[in-house]
Amino acid sequence: MILFDPVKTKLEKIPFVFKYRYRCEEKSCRGHEQSVIDWELMELYRRLKNQGMTSEEILPEINKKFIGELCRSDKDTHFFVGNHSLYPSTFMIIGVFWPP
Numbered sequence: 001m002i003l004f005d006p007v008k009t010k011l012e013k014i015p016f017v018f019k020y021r022y023r024c025e026e027k028s029c030r031g032h033e034q035s036v037i038d039w040e041l042m043e044l045y046r047r048l049k050n051q052g053m054t055s056e057e058i059l060p061e062i063n064k065k066f067i068g069e070l071c072r073s074d075k076d077t078h079f080f081v082g083n084h085s086l087y088p089s090t091f092m093i094i095g096v097f098w099p100p
Helices: 039-050 055-069
Strands: 018-022 032-036 078-084 087-097
Touching (some): 018 055, 039 055, 039 087
Antiparallel strands (some): 078 087
């Protein structure tokens, strides 16, 4: 694929909104809920769909990866967040970093 290729590929909209709900380390934290637009999550969905899995089969696999694996107690999970110029005070998770 070439960055400035004149042939345009239509983007596929994923029919779900994925979110993390969590508490940060602040003592006064009442919790956070942020949408996830992580490329890896979307590609996992597309790959499983292209393998013939249904949404009912795909969603537990995504949960297994993005909660069960990335947020295990032996991981030091961090979220990369970003915002949109139209909503500068609303942040989305654009990536997940999960070192041991």
